[in-house]
Amino acid sequence: MTDSVINRLVAGPPAPGHRISFIRLGSRRTLDLTELYEQSGHVAAYLRSLGVESGDRIGILAANSLEWVLLDLAALRLKVVVAGFEPGKFTDAGELVARYGLTVLFTDQDVPADAPAAVRTFTDVAEAAGQAWPEPPGPVVYEPEEVTTIKFTSGSTGAPKGLGATVGSIDASMQAVQEIFEHRGGDNLFVFLPLSLLQQRYWLYSALCFGHDATVTTYEAAFAALGTARPTVVMGVPAFFEAARQQISQDAARADGVAPEAARRAAARRLFGDRIRYLWTGSAPADREVLRYLTDAGLPIYEGYGLNETCIISKNHPGAHREGSVGRVLRGKEVLFDEDGVILVRSEHPVNQRYEFAEPGDSERMFVADGVVRTGDLGYVDEDGFLFIQGRADDVIVLGNGKKVIVRPIEEHMRTSPAIEECVVFCPAQTSLVAVVSPSSDTADLEAIAEQLARTNASFGRDEQIRKVVVASPRPSIANGMLTSQFKPKRQAIFAAFQSEITNNQDGIHAQ
């Protein structure tokens, strides 16, 4: 495994000359990557002193910090598996120890007096990092199928599913990304999303392996940290870039006597600093207008696509990008489509073959064949190999703000009206829902449909509001290909038939 990023990380210290900064509101700390690596050796020795051994699992329940990174690197050097828990989504440390079989769980939160002995504080980690220990960790070598971390999917209902991420999949993803983005010596990658998301730790592994700087902060401090950090790359999500666009727009509007384009660019530099090479967005569909705005403001932004279960599938990048797409499929991955147009992904190095923590049947629904994952998304690949995502095939829609909306209850509520035979909800602009309604008769009762729209919106939350209803004409049928032989709506076909009405702002019955 000479190209293995993980094995290069654990084989020895990084080349000198690069640094990592940890920025919080009220504090900033910078250290050389060589020093980071040395301290991770101290933490590894500390873990061993606690009885943690190769193959054990440790938990980390904390905000982004130096100690988080040290624990992760220490665990890698000991072949200990890390389970990262996002604060706020996971709370009871003692319960996590029991549920996930953790040898130790480290947290930056207050530890109650009655917590299990396995729950320890970050203060202990910070102390250990500063001490010299007699025996540094010995060399380890990973095989591709070995697991380094448990990734948790942010499920919309029930307990999150847990998935072991293999070294082979991490290596493959990082090598594919490095091939297209070429992170190098002058780069500083800005990380603010939770480190419990394995992909955020990729950027730190990248710094150690490929030789560049990194900045780690928190979601809350991100905008405040950007200006001083002066990164070249920012790893974000649509909601973050939407907020950035609003701020740039506001700042530009306040600039007196400056041409609009110049004001926008100046405002963009004020917010992001003057060294941005590109912005990275993923995790949820991005608003095309936001992407266009930021690019025009001098901040090239590239959208990609992937799931926890597949890692990164496709990515736009400076060498190949297309508006509206999520990029070309990465090396080592293959995109297929089932009979409903649902995207399947085959990976040369799968993240895994099944969940480690999930309900019965969950693994079988997602991991459909050897190395193949059923994404649940609808899409297509154009003639130049760019992947386009059309929406979710199942009943969960991810909005641009990251919120998940289960549409089936909304659709069922709409169908309680005698005037509505079928209802399918889409989210074409990632910010609001549009319903396509098949009326009960060829002469649609528009008044009754409008009344039902109002009743349904009144029954659901803010993120579940239907912005407008498109009344399907012709009505979906088996004959016209919009219904299956079991009379179930074929979402992709319905979307394709009414795409113009769905995506424009004029047609349909609009919510009041």
Next chain:
Amino acid sequence: MPSDVETIARENLSAALQPAADPHEIQLDIELTDYGLTSLQKVLFLTRLCEDLAVDLAYLTERDVAEMRTLHDVVDTLSRHAGKAS
């Protein structure tokens, strides 16, 4: 009579809201989230406000930010630090 801090805070919050609200109409004790401010927008609002007030952000922690739930909280907290620029 509103303080200078309050006046500047009202103007900044008004600019941060979409659509913009009349600064004079903003109520001090309404939760910022009820004005539609997301957590990200709150940090941006505070960042700009601290710049305008010459308050060093280093005086604030994430906990301080979380506990500033209303404009009243913001004005109280930043009034203590006003003038302490970096």
